[in-house]
Amino acid sequence: MLAAFVTIKVKPGSEEAFETVAKALVAKVNADEPGCKLYQLSRSDQPGTYHFMERYVDQDAVAAHRASDHYKSLGREMGQYLEGPPEIVRLTEV
């Protein structure tokens, strides 16, 4: 199983708008990607900081996620609210 932990910082005041788009993406991924076993949005205790926890059965499932229409369109929509690029920690489950 592969996993990722993504850190996202949003522009001050964009929290609500970001959450709306991010939650739409979470719903789509969980509904349409059988190879994705976890796609969860969380808030940290640092202001304006969010994280995605993600788990995929294999590399094909990761590729399917990145190639999906919902990832491309909602990812682009989220982009306007971000302060800098997301940081991604890529993981292999033990």
Next chain:
Amino acid sequence: MLAAFVTIKVKPGSEEAFETVAKALVAKVNADEPGCKLYQLSRSDQPGTYHFMERYVDQDAVAAHRASDHYKSLGREMGQYLEGPPEIVRLTEV
């Protein structure tokens, strides 16, 4: 739902010993903690760096995890292999 992302650095050469104890802890948590919905050990692409992804139904489940015999005994056993204290990002799911 509450979550945590833990970063652990192990002493060079301790990877195998650490994994043995950490996997025993993962097995115990998944078998004995109904309030813990994910407890997963992963390796990052940085040498000697591991992560736990954790999800709990509520704060009581987090407290039960910390109070458990397996967490105390295996956590102490893991300690000898660590290079410095674990870093913990505490999360609230959106």
